[in-house]
Amino acid sequence: AQTVTQSQPEMSVQEAETVTLSCTYDTSESDYYLFWYKQPPSRQMILVIRQEAYKQQNATENRFSVNFQKAAKSFSLKISDSQLGDAAMYFCASPLISNFGNEKLTFGTGTRLTIIP
Amino acid sequence: KAGVTQTPRYLIKTRGQQVTLSCSPISGHRSVSWYQQTPGQGLQFLFEYFSETQRNKGNFPGRFSGRQFSNSRSEMNVSTLELGDSALYLCASSPGQGADTGELFFGEGSRLTVL
Numbered sequence: 001a002q003t004v005t006q007s008q009p010e011m012s013v014q015e016a017e018t019v020t021l022s023c024t025y026d027t028s029e030s031d032y033y034l035f036w037y038k039q040p041p042s043r044q045m046i047l048v049i050r051q052e053a054y055k056q057q058n059a060t061e062n063r064f065s066v067n068f069q070k071a072a073k074s075f076s077l078k079i080s081d082s083q084l085g086d087a088a089m090y091f092c093a094s095p096l097i098s099n100f101g102n103e104k105l106t107f108g109t110g111t112r113l114t115i116i117p
Numbered sequence: 118k119a120g121v122t123q124t125p126r127y128l129i130k131t132r133g134q135q136v137t138l139s140c141s142p143i144s145g146h147r148s149v150s151w152y153q154q155t156p157g158q159g160l161q162f163l164f165e166y167f168s169e170t171q172r173n174k175g176n177f178p179g180r181f182s183g184r185q186f187s188n189s190r191s192e193m194n195v196s197t198l199e200l201g202d203s204a205l206y207l208c209a210s211s212p213g214q215g216a217d218t219g220e221l222f223f224g225e226g227s228r229l230t231v232l
Contacts, residue, residue, distance in 0.1 A: 033218045043205065045223040050219075065136070095219050102173045105150070105221055109159040114214065 004094045006108035013082045014116050020067075021077045021111045023092030029053075029103065034068070035093040036077045037107075038086075048090070051075065079113075087115045119187030120143065121224035122155070123208050129230045135196040138227045140208030142189050149191040150221060151183060154205040163206075165212045166191050194228075203231045 004025045013019035025034065036048040051059045051068050058066050063083075067076045075094075079086055089110045096106040121140040130136050142149050148172075151163040162175035166185035183193040189210075194203055205228050209221035 027195040033220065035220060037223075042225075044225045045207065045209075045221075047220060047222075050218065050220060054144070093221075098173050098175065102165075103219065104162050104165060104173050105219055106162065107152075 004092055004096070004106050004108040006017055006092055006111050008115070009109070010112045012114040012116055013079075013083060015082055018078060018080045019113065021079075021092075021113070022088050023075045023077070023108055025073050025096075026073060026092035026094070027073075027094050027096050029095055029097070032084045032095045033074045035105070036064070036065075036066070036075075037091045037093060038088045039091065039110075040085075045091070049077065077096040082115050084115050084117065087113060090112075097107055121208055121210050121222055123206075123224035123227050125227060126225065127228045127230075129232060130198050131232050132198055132200060134198050136198060136229060137192055137194045138194050138206055138208075138229075140191045140193075140210075140224060141151050142191070142208075142210030143222055146210035146212055147221070148211045148217070149185055149189065150209045150211070151193050152207045152209065153177075153189070154207055154226070155203075160182060160207070163193065198231045203229060205229075 034051045037045045038048045039045045049061045063080045092108040095103045098104045148167045150165040152160045165173035169185045180196045185191045205226045207226045209223045
C-alpha cells in the first residue's frame, strides 16, 4: 500500500538549536510535490515548505530546509535556530493514488515538536 | 484574499443524529477536499470535489457524504452519528487545475463531539 511514514511521534529541541524531522513516502507518481505542514495548537494547518520532485536542489525557506532523497523516497525537514513559535505538530504529505485512480494528498501521522526554553 | 472558512467551528451531537458541515474555499479555488483528524488516526482523507463532482473518495462508510455547489462551496454530511465520529473535520481548497501543485489551503476546522 502507498503510505507516508513519520517515525518520530514526538521530538524536542532546545531553543536556538537545530532539529530534523523524518519522513518517508511511497508514491507511484513520476512528477510530484512534497509538502511539510505545521499545525500549531490553534489548529490551522499551514504550509511550511514544499519540494518539487524534479528539482535536485533542496528547498529552503528561511530557517526551514529539506533533505530530499528521491531514490530513497525520503523527505526530512530541518529547522535551524529553533524558536518557541515552532512548537507544533508537523505533518509530511505526499500525493498518492486513491482507489478512484486519482491523486490525493496523503499525510503522515505527524511529529509533535516541543521547544525547550 | 479571504482564506478557507468552515462553519460551525464547534458542535455537539448525540449518537444517531446527523450533522452538516460547511466550507467556503478561497476565491477562485474549484477543488475542495475534506479530512477527518483524530489523535489516533491522524488525517484521513474523506473526499474531494471539483466543479460540483466528486473526484476522489477515501475509505469511509456511506454515512459520510458531501456535495459541492456551483460557487465551489462545499458541505459534508454525516448521518447516524457514532461516538467514533468525534473528530476535527478539516476542509482544504486548491485551484484544482492548471498550475495546481497539489498544495492544500486549510480552514480552521469544525470540531465535532458525539455524546
